[in-house]
Amino acid sequence: MSRWERFWFSPVSVSTLAVLRIVFGVVMLAWAAALAPNALRFFSSSGVLPHHPASGTRWGLLAWFGSDTAVVGVMVLLFVSAALLIVGYRTRIAAVAAWVALISLTRRDPFVFNSGDALLRNIALFLALAPSGEALSLDRWRRDRAGFWGFPARAPWAMRLIQIQVSMVYLFTVWAKARGDRWFAGTAVSESLRVHDLVRFPIPDALTNSVLLANLLTYGTLVVELSLAIFIWNRRWRPWVIAAGIALHGFIELTFALGFFSTVMIASYVAFVPEDAMEGFLGRIRTRMRRSRFATIKRIAEAGDASSTIPWPAPAAQRAV
Amino acid sequence: MGDRIQLQRRLETSPTGRALITGAIVFTLAAMVVSNLPPSELRRTGMRVVEPYLDVTGLHQNWNLFAPDPRRATLQLEARLLYVDGSTAVWHPPVGDPFIGVYASFRWRKWAGNVMSSSNRGLLAPAADFVARTHPRDGRLPVQVQLFKRSYVAPMPGLGRPAVQPWNDTLLYTARYGGSS
Numbered sequence: 001m002s003r004w005e006r007f008w009f010s011p012v013s014v015s016t017l018a019v020l021r022i023v024f025g026v027v028m029l030a031w032a033a034a035l036a037p038n039a040l041r042f043f044s045s046s047g048v049l050p051h052h053p054a055s056g057t058r059w060g061l062l063a064w065f066g067s068d069t070a071v072v073g074v075m076v077l078l079f080v081s082a083a084l085l086i087v088g089y090r091t092r093i094a095a096v097a098a099w100v101a102l103i104s105l106t107r108r109d110p111f112v113f114n115s116g117d118a119l120l121r122n123i124a125l126f127l128a129l130a131p132s133g134e135a136l137s138l139d140r141w142r143r144d145r146a147g148f149w150g151f152p153a154r155a156p157w158a159m160r161l162i163q164i165q166v167s168m169v170y171l172f173t174v175w176a177k178a179r180g181d182r183w184f185a186g187t188a189v190s191e192s193l194r195v196h197d198l199v200r201f202p203i204p205d206a207l208t209n210s211v212l213l214a215n216l217l218t219y220g221t222l223v224v225e226l227s228l229a230i231f232i233w234n235r236r237w238r239p240w241v242i243a244a245g246i247a248l249h250g251f252i253e254l255t256f257a258l259g260f261f262s263t264v265m266i267a268s269y270v271a272f273v274p275e276d277a278m279e280g281f282l283g284r285i286r287t288r289m290r291r292s293r294f295a296t297i298k299r300i301a302e303a304g305d306a307s308s309t310i311p312w313p314a315p316a317a318q319r320a321v
Numbered sequence: 322m323g324d325r326i327q328l329q330r331r332l333e334t335s336p337t338g339r340a341l342i343t344g345a346i347v348f349t350l351a352a353m354v355v356s357n358l359p360p361s362e363l364r365r366t367g368m369r370v371v372e373p374y375l376d377v378t379g380l381h382q383n384w385n386l387f388a389p390d391p392r393r394a395t396l397q398l399e400a401r402l403l404y405v406d407g408s409t410a411v412w413h414p415p416v417g418d419p420f421i422g423v424y425a426s427f428r429w430r431k432w433a434g435n436v437m438s439s440s441n442r443g444l445l446a447p448a449a450d451f452v453a454r455t456h457p458r459d460g461r462l463p464v465q466v467q468l469f470k471r472s473y474v475a476p477m478p479g480l481g482r483p484a485v486q487p488w489n490d491t492l493l494y495t496a497r498y499g500g501s502s
Binding site for chain 1: 329330333334339342343346349350353354357359376377378379380381382383384385386387388389390391392393394395396397419423424425426427428429430431432435436441444447448450451454475477478479480481482483484485
């Protein structure tokens with residue numbers, strides 16, 4: 001088998017993919033909840049942009065249906081599909097529906113979205129192409145209850161596309177920064193911290209006026225971003241660059257008001273967790289669930305155990321026992 | 322569900338299926354790389370080929386957050402409304418609390434930034450109309466809405482000067498209405 005074949009098609013456990021699906025379902029739900037209060041103001045004919053921008057071949061539900069009902073319908077579609085992604089019910093359809101809803105919203109008013117939103121939309125497409133519902137899902141439960149905690153091996157090509165997309169984000173953001181001069185001058189981050197409409201809280205002048213701190217933050221950002229683009233592919237270096245990435249995005253999240261950008265970036269790191277490590281992590285969660293006080297959680301944990309004879313949901317007679 | 326998974330698995334394990342998926346992967350990666358290139362002849366030529374694919378899939382790439390250079394100006398969109406009785410009002414896009422509300426209100430800031438950008442002049446009239454429609458007084462719409470770009474540029478770090486500076490106001494757009502309800 002060639003290296004190309006191995007990379008794209010050599011089967012790997014779907015444990016990481018299953019957790020990625022759940023994490024992105026949660027992110028999409030929060031994303032939709034934050035957008036919902038302003039949905040009609042941003043996307044309806046009585047809002048800030050009454051007409052869909054000239055779209056050409058850029059399709060979208062809101063390009064075809066412009067009513068307020070359609071806007072509400074797309075938001076409901078996003079809520080429902082995100083919830084179904086979390087539980088893994090009709091997972092493929094849910095992922096496609098989430099992608100369609102995201103593409104429809106981001107095209108209806110592109111002036112209210114940023115890079116984090118674009119990455120969320122792209123990952124939704126790749127999740128729809130992957131066997132995302134193969135494990136830890138209601139789909140699996142309905143098909144093979146005893147195998148609920150099993151993680152079949154599948155060709156990882158769609159997961160690889162997610163990984164490459166994340167790596168590309170960092171590679172091309174560094175390239176874009178290399179075309180300016182403030183990043184190499186070492187002051188870009190502090191200059192941004194002095195832009196008051198961008199920051200979450202006003203940052204004291206004593207901090208943003210320090211050139212030494214400005215240099216550390218700016219060059220540190222470039223080093224971390226370039227490392228994430230390259231060394232995230234090295235299994236030995238991966239934990240370190242991911243930790244650095246979490247620190248970077250944690251700092252961005254605490255200081256800047258950029259919506260879901262950092263959340264989506266950090267969530268995307270799940271795609272790089274090795275499958276064996278993820279299975280170990282899930283095994284520990286299952287052990288804890290077995291000790292749960294709640295019968296339902298216990299039953300889910302015991303699915304597939306030789307000792308477990310209680311079907312779920314349990315018949316009334318057994319529940320009474 | 323099971324049939325669809327079987328179909329995908331069959332595709333992934335057959336030589337023909339793998340060749341098809343490989344073709345799709347190669348084209349997808351090429352489209353993503355071309356979409357990421359800086360403005361150039363290579364990008365223009367490549368985009369002619371991959372644009373329809375990017376349009377269908379939504380895989381357009383733009384990761385220029387704070388790049389090539391971050392903006393240095395603090396910006397604020399301000400709408401000044403005049404009513405038929407001579408009274409006035411001022412409107413700013415909503416700003417949420419810094420903990421939870423900011424996840425909703427950052428989109429208003431993004432929108433306002435685009436409205437104030439010289440490359441999006443088409444957003445000015447709809448923005449003024451939106452402000453007028455949503456701010457009637459005594460059942461009547463304003464007779465005039467003016468959109469201002471308020472801005473100041475913070476001095477560079479290291480100069481020891483405070484980041485906050487006096488606002489400069491620039492009139493972007495004036496819309497006049499009949500003042501009817």
